[in-house]
Amino acid sequence: MKPIPSSRLFLWFVLALPALALGGQWAFTPEAYGYGHAIADSGDWAAWLLMVTLAVTPVRLLFRKRRWAQWLMRHRRDLGVASFAYAAIHTGVYIWKKGALAWSGGELGQDFILAGWLAFALFVPLAVTSNDASMRALKRSWKTLHRLVYPAALLTFLHWIWSAFDPTTAWIHAGILAAIEGLKIWLQRR
Known part of the structure; x- marks a missing residue:
């Protein structure tokens, strides 16, 4: 049996804490x-966790032997x-405020709405296939997807x-993301 702090259930409990706080504050x-x-x-948490997820590869390349990197x-x-779960909460709150999906036709002309919906649509197949069974079924296509x-x-x-x-904070985060990706490319070529 795994110790509690290293278990996947404990990780999901920790990852759910901001959502519980968000829901509690709202309620x-x-x-x-x-x-x-x-x-x-909810949008901030979705973006922050996305950045952490994308930072894993450069961290692994820099700190291969470290247990925390593994x-x-x-x-x-x-x-x-x-x-993705926080992005779904973000989207759900937005839809709840608008009352239904029917509103989306008129608002899709706005750049930020279109970018958000396209991002969410791209994340759906990623979330659905982020499991061992999908990795086995899709084989090499999994990585391409x-x-x-x-x-x-x-x-x-x-978005x-x-x-x-x-947008200053958003630009700062976008710059951090660009730095993460630039570091990853540099480390992979090195």
């Missing part, structure tokens, strides 16, 4: 913590699925930049 203090906070916080590599799919994470990440950060009242 118990709806006047202070309303739609705007819920949509922003642990991150083993749990990269968990982090990616958690990122999961390269969709890069255009999905780009769309995610465009954030275009939708923010002050």
Whole structure:
């Protein structure tokens, strides 16, 4: 039996804590913590976990022998699925506020809405196939499919930049993501 801190169940408990806090704040203090906070916080967590997921490869390349880097590599799919879960919460809060999917036709003309929906659509097959059975079934195609994470990440950060009242924070995060990807490319070529 695995010790509690290294178990997958414990990891998912930790990954769920921000969602529980978000839901609790919204349920118990709806006047202070309303739609705007819920949509922003769920989107932030989706983006942060996406960045951590994409940072796993450069971390592994830099720190191959470290146990924590190996642990991150083993749990990269968990982090990616958690990122998708927060994106689903973000999307669900947005749909809840709008009342139904019917509204989407009129708003799809807005750049940030279109970028968000396209990013979410690309993340769905990634989340659905982030399991061992899909890896075995898809074989080499699995890795090709999961390269969709890069255009999905780009769309995610465009969505954030275009939708923010002050896009400075979004641009900073996009720069960090670009640095992560640049480091990964440099380490792989080295």
